[in-house]
Amino acid sequence: MEEQQTHQHSAVPVSAEVVPLAWTKQELARHPQRPYPMDYIQAIFNDFAEIHGDRNFGDDPAMACGFARLDGEEVMTIGNLKGRGTKEKVHRNFGMPYPEGYRKALRCMKIAEKFGRPIFTFIDLAGAAPGIGAEERGQAEAIARNLRDMARLRVPVIATITGEGGSGGALALAVADRVLMLENAVYSVISPEGCASIMWKDASKRVLAASAMKITSADVLNLGCVDDLVPEPSGGAHTDPEAAAAMLGEKLRRHLSEVRAVPVDEMVRSRQQKFRNIAQFYTS
Numbered sequence: 001m002e003e004q005q006t007h008q009h010s011a012v013p014v015s016a017e018v019v020p021l022a023w024t025k026q027e028l029a030r031h032p033q034r035p036y037p038m039d040y041i042q043a044i045f046n047d048f049a050e051i052h053g054d055r056n057f058g059d060d061p062a063m064a065c066g067f068a069r070l071d072g073e074e075v076m077t078i079g080n081l082k083g084r085g086t087k088e089k090v091h092r093n094f095g096m097p098y099p100e101g102y103r104k105a106l107r108c109m110k111i112a113e114k115f116g117r118p119i120f121t122f123i124d125l126a127g128a129a130p131g132i133g134a135e136e137r138g139q140a141e142a143i144a145r146n147l148r149d150m151a152r153l154r155v156p157v158i159a160t161i162t163g164e165g166g167s168g169g170a171l172a173l174a175v176a177d178r179v180l181m182l183e184n185a186v187y188s189v190i191s192p193e194g195c196a197s198i199m200w201k202d203a204s205k206r207v208l209a210a211s212a213m214k215i216t217s218a219d220v221l222n223l224g225c226v227d228d229l230v231p232e233p234s235g236g237a238h239t240d241p242e243a244a245a246a247m248l249g250e251k252l253r254r255h256l257s258e259v260r261a262v263p264v265d266e267m268v269r270s271r272q273q274k275f276r277n278i279a280q281f282y283t284s
Helices: 002-010 021-029 037-044 086-091 099-114 132-136 139-150 167-171 192-199 203-213 217-222 241-260 264-277
Strands: 046-051 063-070 073-080 119-125 157-166 178-182 186-188 228-230
Touching: 021 186, 021 192, 021 203, 037 063, 037 073, 037 119, 037 157, 037 241, 046 099, 063 099, 063 241, 073 099, 099 119, 099 139, 119 167, 132 139, 139 167, 157 167, 157 241, 178 217, 178 241, 186 217, 192 203, 217 228, 228 241
Parallel strands: 073 119, 119 157, 157 178, 157 186, 178 228
Antiparallel strands: 046 063, 063 073
């Protein structure tokens, strides 16, 4: 009798909720201490020199672009900025770029192409900036132009999803020869909350939506939307940012070397073909 009572007492309650892996990854991708794109740029590259403005409307503080050096070689680095404190987050629009941010990024990519410099983009955003102002200034056109022109760039382009890769706002920086994704990052067409609001009219079903959307790094790799996964320190990149940056830097160097070994015309054709094939599926 005592043994039976002890066994029943130590058993896990039937009602205990097991959080799905997809939602766990989503929360890790949003962790407030997780390294942001500029943290990786500063850790992996040297001599970052920022370029401001889109030569059209203004300068978007949610997007940082500039030349830097990787092992002594000049490269172009681009990443969105979320900000840490409340004041900075508001200043940077929580990392969601406006059209001028995407136009600035494309302007810098064109400069890199002109001088034959490789391009590295780093992405951690929930999506492009919504709102009347963004639409008035041509948000959809700016994103579409980035998609088109990035597919034609005649220099190596390597993109990395470091946290959240949200919708077209992320894709506008991710038309690349190689798209890398950190182990605990997510990449999706819409946030789990947004998906749940549309599908079930209930944002509280975000955990169910996250699982259904296949947003984890392993899922996205299986779908062919990214080319390689970058491991993170145990517990997530925020537990050891230096180690996380070191692992990412190693991957970036390897993929740059591989892309450079391909003739330019073939590199561009391969990049375009890859994005034409992404997400294709067939039913009998």
